[in-house]
Amino acid sequence: MNKPIDTPDDSGALWITTTPLAPDGELHIGRLAGPYVAADVLARFLRADGRPALLTTGTADHRSSVAVRARRTGRDAGQVADGFRAAIMADWRRAGIVFDRVVRPLRDRSYRAALARLFTQLHARGALVPRTRPAPYCEPCGQVLHGAHVRGGCPHCGALSGAGVCRVCARPHQGADLTDPVCVRCGAATVPRAWRGLWLPLEPLRHELVEHWDTARLPPRLAAYCARLAAGGLPEIAVSSPGGPGVPVPVEGFTGQRIDAGFEDAVMQVVAQGGLQPGGPALPQRALHFGGFGHALGPAVLLPAVLLALGVKPVQRTLVNWTYRVDDEPGRHGAWALDLLNEYGSDTVRRHVVETWPLGRSTVFREAGLHRTRQVLDQEWNGWLRTLFAAVEEDSGGRVPEGAPGGAGWEELRARLVGAAGELRAAYEAGTFDPRGAVPVLDAVVRGAAEFGRAHGGAGGGPRHAALVGQLAVAPALAAWSWPLMPEGAERLAAALGTAAGGPVTAAALAAPPAGTRIVAPGAPVFAF
Template sequence: MSTTIVVAATPTSNGDLHIGHMAGPYLAGDVYARYLRATGASVIYTTCTDDSQSYVVTTARRSGTTPRELCAGSTEAIARSLSAMGISTTGLPPIDHVYRRAVLEFVTALYDAGRFRQRTVRLPVATRSGTYLFDGLVSGTCPVCLAGSSGGVCEACGHPNNYDELLDPHSTMDPDDPVAYRDTEILVLPMEEYRDRLTAYYTAQAGRWRPHAMQLIGELLAKPLPDVPVTIPAAWGIPAPFPETPGQMLYPWIEAMPAVMYSTWWSVGDTTLPLDEHWRAEHEADVVYFHGYDNVYHWGLMDLVFLLAHGDRYVTPSANVCNEFYDLAGEKFSTSRDHLIWTADLLAEVPRDLVRFHLAHTAPELSRTGFTREGLRDNGYRRLSTPWNGLSEAISETARGLSGAVPVTPDGRRRAAAMVQRFRGCYELPGYSMNRAAETVLTHLNRLRDLAARSAIAAGDLMLEARTLLAGAAPILIDAAGAAAAAGADLSLTAETPASVPVFRLPRLPEEAGHEAADHRDPSVPDLLPLPLSAGAGVRRRSVRDER
């Protein structure tokens, strides 16, 4: 059986993760990985921090610390947030000498194979400091959509703007430092040389990407493809080992492919294997990326070219699941205006299953969506917890006096099979959608609660269909699913439906503070602790984070 490698976009270690980040690739990748495991698939879900990014330098400068200290603290914070949200990666691997060896082996093999070219490019330079300006070190106007943009890639339209393409550039760290241009020798990977293979790849990918991301890929392929920087004059990162570019660093974005190969290797834990073993083509792993729209160019073209440049050595991704931006109360997340909610803060006040459900239900899959506290209260408590606990009580009432296994009618088996198919349709590629999975949970929750309230469903059918409901919700509602699994419930998502089913009790979900529980609550049913959802809590005014 081949393995599926699920990769969430590598987080920059210049701060913690806010809920805009979490509602994007991290939760989506986790739900997909958990679904695959429920079907019996072999899954490695992985990511690692992106320590070499220029955003580390700018944030460290603003925060009055060093890039190294910032990376260390941020990595700890990111790891805590991922763990608190129940993101099922093995952890965050250390960015150490083994990581650097993985990166250098990857790029040196391309250098030795003659894949890189030496180019003279015009780079903006802050004249007083002498700092070369690229990516997060420079701000200006996107030459394609005319929105404000950092260097490298425009967050608004997704188009790249390397070298001297950014309009009206200024130094991010010192906007008053005049900018000039300097001809500089660097190494590049010419993306245009891979056009035929890229075109063939995306022809085969037709219908497997979300429309907006695929539109951007089409726009990029419709014009000459840019050269990808391999080296850059910088003071932070991994030193480039090439004689043509003494004193330069590896361009941070080219670390992504060897980085996730390394994190895959580290997650498996077998250190006797080569660092790139699990990505080698002969193993036929199924690789699926989860990332945001602002990374379509990187994960969709640039990183793909770096894989293709190795010939047939590595697998290429079978799918990229791309999310749009998640707003907060109708506005873009902004650290400079303290307009954000950190993941750890929200989870400190709201139960995890309710947060995961709301983020899954409102995740920006096809267009920008947003988070509001009123929406979380409505979704988490009124639409989910209250009917869920009503169904739990109805199941407990039905279970009184029953023991062992109870028979299921043919109609009940057909309905359970139909539920499985609906959930699988939400979780399978290319139509993967947490939004639809969460809505499907609500649909069957209300249907079963209504049938149970009217005593219009046989006991065995209710047990089987409620168990199927929790199995379908399990990739999202991980604490409720964990409590049921600990009690012996089978939550695998298979098409098989039994003729009889063990008596099943549905774990209760947390209720809003002040809500009076029914007097006939079954004390044997696991009850996750309720927590308040206060209107003003959860916004920390202590940290800044560059956004990209």
């Protein structure tokens, strides 16, 4: 193998990446629900725990779907990408998703130059080779078609697909292999025509790739996908495409071609970090990628292949979710993320998409489920907090009473809460990450505290004050433990208690504010609205 260009560092930071999102439309709830909320939950948990995390993504400005949208609306592809990118980033912020970096291929000049250098390096090392293959050609338009410019049946699973990669089975294919392919622009049936481009053969990297997959702790569906790819001879992947928006291929003899958007998506965030350039920063030792199964080829296959071709050991694990489908209900057309965020708030939306995260199977989104989630937060979570705040105001003038937590059943409740902290850490932790498990645990915390409060509602004097202090010990823990999942409400709760938001998810969070602290009940619901 060639001498490594760079090696990972040992800083211990976890680099969390997500699939670049094509800025070809508004952010749909299905696109929000897949990798983006989940990745933010993990990043928040790690940072609250005092561990460094780097959360990055990008926008796939050069995907052919952006050009198709631009042509359909009579606009420039760059204008379409810029406009939808701004809207998507605003929706991420409204959902409480905070990225350390969002790569903008259309605007980041240093990135474009770095991508071209990487491409040149791969070609110089012999990893990229010229091939002449049949491609779909539209005679009325006089163009060789690629990506979303052509539509037909996937040769592997039969699903409707563009050229390159099927978003249902994630298998790569030649555009000319599509069944009944038609030009998206004019609707004419395409014919195969010889086209010469650059390709990345995976078979020479078989041993290293299989070894990587065997040690990468892939989810079952992704492991089966990689095994299928390896079983019949690893494919060759097109890394250049005919014309259109994108970074020009920096190889003599391929003038007018662009670096393929699928290849670019796979390497985008590594390139933007600068870790593959001589003298650049070392790549993090640990990385975890979040994405949908339909985009699995990039992080699970293409990126490791590129790193191996450069002599760099891949370290990234990949989590893939299944499809998050939307059931359009009467009276609502589609399910746009911004509409739902404005109507239900980020707490409700984040909790609901995590609870229904399609990690092991496809999930159908129905707005009725979102409504039920808001009811739980308002009736159970906010209901307990309203009662608690009112009791503190009535019994101790709105301030934390003197004394230690106590009352009949307190030690039993505290033992269950200590156990809950451990369960939450397991749900949030990178190695066992499945935030769906955090939802019922947090609900149990709230219900347990509410039942404890009700049991002491008729008590007087010291026992009632001790029970109030006990509940006031649970409230900061709830703020800390729910912050990775629902940061907006957690921050409101922490502000009401006079504490800081975003503390570690540990049993140590079970501590009431100091005696005499003023509890300032918010004038609006704490969680959701």
